Amino acid sequence: MAPSDKISTNNPPLLEVKNLRVEFPTRRGTLLAVDDVSFDIAPGEVLGVVGESGAGKSLTGNAIIGLLEPPGRIAGGEIRLEGRRIDNLPYEEMRKIRGARIGAIFQDPLTSLNPLYSVGRQLVETIQTHLPLSAAAARTRALDLLKEVGIPGAESRIDHYPHQFSGGMRQRVVIALALCAGPRLIVADEPTTALDVSIQAQIIALLKRLCREHGTAVMLVTHDMGVIAETADRVAVMYAGRIAEIGPVRDVVKHAKHPYTKGLMGSIPSLGVRTERLTQIDGAMPRLTEIPTGCAFNPRCTERGQRCMVERPDLMVAGTSRAACWLHDRGGVGAPVLKETVDA
Amino acid sequence: MLAFILRRILQSIAVLLAVGVVAFSLFRYVGDPINAMVGQDTTMEERAELRTKLGLNDPAPIQFLNFIGNAMQGKFGLSYRTSEPVGRLILERVPATLELSLCAAIFALFVGVPMGVYTGLYPRHWSSRLFQAVSLIGISLPTFLIGILLILVFAVWLRLLPSFGRGETVQIGWWTTNFLTWSGLKALILPSITLGLFQLTLLMRLVRSEMLEVMRTEYIKFARARGLTNRAIYFGHALKNTLVPVITVTGLQLGALIAFAIVTETVFAWPGVGQLFIQSVQFSDIPVMAAYLLLIGLLFVLINLTVDLLYFVVDPRLRSQGGAARVAGH
Numbered sequence: 001m002a003p004s005d006k007i008s009t010n011n012p013p014l015l016e017v018k019n020l021r022v023e024f025p026t027r028r029g030t031l032l033a034v035d036d037v038s039f040d041i042a043p044g045e046v047l048g049v050v051g052e053s054g055a056g057k058s059l060t061g062n063a064i065i066g067l068l069e070p071p072g073r074i075a076g077g078e079i080r081l082e083g084r085r086i087d088n089l090p091y092e093e094m095r096k097i098r099g100a101r102i103g104a105i106f107q108d109p110l111t112s113l114n115p116l117y118s119v120g121r122q123l124v125e126t127i128q129t130h131l132p133l134s135a136a137a138a139r140t141r142a143l144d145l146l147k148e149v150g151i152p153g154a155e156s157r158i159d160h161y162p163h164q165f166s167g168g169m170r171q172r173v174v175i176a177l178a179l180c181a182g183p184r185l186i187v188a189d190e191p192t193t194a195l196d197v198s199i200q201a202q203i204i205a206l207l208k209r210l211c212r213e214h215g216t217a218v219m220l221v222t223h224d225m226g227v228i229a230e231t232a233d234r235v236a237v238m239y240a241g242r243i244a245e246i247g248p249v250r251d252v253v254k255h256a257k258h259p260y261t262k263g264l265m266g267s268i269p270s271l272g273v274r275t276e277r278l279t280q281i282d283g284a285m286p287r288l289t290e291i292p293t294g295c296a297f298n299p300r301c302t303e304r305g306q307r308c309m310v311e312r313p314d315l316m317v318a319g320t321s322r323a324a325c326w327l328h329d330r331g332g333v334g335a336p337v338l339k340e341t342v343d344a
Numbered sequence: 345m346l347a348f349i350l351r352r353i354l355q356s357i358a359v360l361l362a363v364g365v366v367a368f369s370l371f372r373y374v375g376d377p378i379n380a381m382v383g384q385d386t387t388m389e390e391r392a393e394l395r396t397k398l399g400l401n402d403p404a405p406i407q408f409l410n411f412i413g414n415a416m417q418g419k420f421g422l423s424y425r426t427s428e429p430v431g432r433l434i435l436e437r438v439p440a441t442l443e444l445s446l447c448a449a450i451f452a453l454f455v456g457v458p459m460g461v462y463t464g465l466y467p468r469h470w471s472s473r474l475f476q477a478v479s480l481i482g483i484s485l486p487t488f489l490i491g492i493l494l495i496l497v498f499a500v501w502l503r504l505l506p507s508f509g510r511g512e513t514v515q516i517g518w519w520t521t522n523f524l525t526w527s528g529l530k531a532l533i534l535p536s537i538t539l540g541l542f543q544l545t546l547l548m549r550l551v552r553s554e555m556l557e558v559m560r561t562e563y564i565k566f567a568r569a570r571g572l573t574n575r576a577i578y579f580g581h582a583l584k585n586t587l588v589p590v591i592t593v594t595g596l597q598l599g600a601l602i603a604f605a606i607v608t609e610t611v612f613a614w615p616g617v618g619q620l621f622i623q624s625v626q627f628s629d630i631p632v633m634a635a636y637l638l639l640i641g642l643l644f645v646l647i648n649l650t651v652d653l654l655y656f657v658v659d660p661r662l663r664s665q666g667g668a669a670r671v672a673g674h
Contacts, residue, residue: 065569067565067568067569095568095571095572095573095574096571097571098568098569098570098571099569099570099571099572100571103569104566104569104570106562106565106566106569108562111561111562111563112562112563112566113563113566114563114567114581114585115563115585115659115660115661116584116585116658116659116660117581118660125572125576125580126570126571126572129570129571129572129573129576130571161660161661163660163661174566177566177570178569178570180570181571
């Protein structure tokens, strides 16, 4: 067992995702958008999931909360919450888990709230759906939540409508809504992407503080490595529907093991280090219809060998992390492959 | 908001004045009213005297102001056809048309909206496809044909419902109502369905497309993520967000129901203002036509004013400052 899994070996994990596959049937065949993804989240842990758009990170999040948009569907694997399998539950059973055991935060706070109801009504409605509280008690709880997420003048703001709040304030309301019934896990899908940079830091700090205080675990889906570095305990890097590397956030950031992660880290500007120019990964992530044989990253990889072209690597131990790369296998990557695209 | 209402009322008055001009020009340009009123053997002097007495020699703007002034007091002159006061003639007929239109509107709303919600929620279900196909028939068949078919089936073949007239009515003040007698209620069924069917299909299709749209929004997805029940999501969150366009169309169509009840009233020999209008057209009974025009104009304006006010009730975004300007966007 890698040291990164220490938390999960001591306590049973809160969330277990095993060999998850999500597919989309299309007219031209079935696309595998999430391919054999496995990870755990321990109680109170923040797992960052990072990757380019289309890497399958949001789909993984949606699969966990049971809200894959049709025709997308879970084609294999299992998802367990507190030991109970939740990926095959009937809609009504899963509905009772959503909001109560698993909260969700979406990207755009401007569109996450129903414009026709006051935030108080939306809070009370969510609270009463999951908790046996009277209207008055639910309103008190709603008020407490609004105070907790830092809405100034919560007593008067509770009856305001979403359009009367700024973007940052709306995302605070969304966080309050996600916390309504005291969930054990929050799936936050790009929670700060739609916000101003100055507001992003506040929202991330708030999410971090609330989850620490409530002992809530977070699956933080984002393409922003900075947000992950600041918030997450562990990070999973996704590429073309698979996990490329997973490990403690410090190790992944400082000593990336997968060439893709290295490229990702190299493309982030850093204030401390003077570099002539940022490195960039050439090429683009393959479409789901055109995933190459062998390692999906091989067309863009600077360290690829013959083996990478034919054999697909699974996650393997690489220092404190695990990476899906033959570099960390005893067999290595095999003979070097002539570069055609890499130097272009 | 008060400024908005005032502005709307002023606009409504402008619209009514414009309708008034059209109604007034009927008198001026559709033949000489004197010819219609007097007999063959009336002398030229008598005609001139009558012309002066009726104010027909005054300049047109003065005549117009007189016409508007009288109209506001409910005076529309005498019918050329029956020599009764036009105001009374119309007032006698109005309850029949309003009750018929009301029933048609209720039928369209209470059947059309639930069907729209259903087909919007389950667009792929076979019954939704069936509703869609049937609604195409409803939208493309002309009203008179539907009316005649209904008469054939329910009045001629099955002998369940009357094919013409209002049945027995009960007088309450000047208002005569169908709602209090069994035969009156039975008489309402076929005309209401005939009149409301087109509106029903229109509403169903509107609600369906709005529901499809709303169900794709982020706040519906978030409502699911909050674990709300389907019932709360569909009727609390989704349906309410479709209401603004539905109210707009319902308002417009309610006006249309009253105005275009003409065809249905003719098919079912329904003694309403529409039928009165048709008879007036045949007899060139201009005072009645003018009064009918004004009445329909007034109803349209009142309905639209109500619709504008309902927007504020439904959508909180309009209630805040500067919101009134955004109504136009809907």
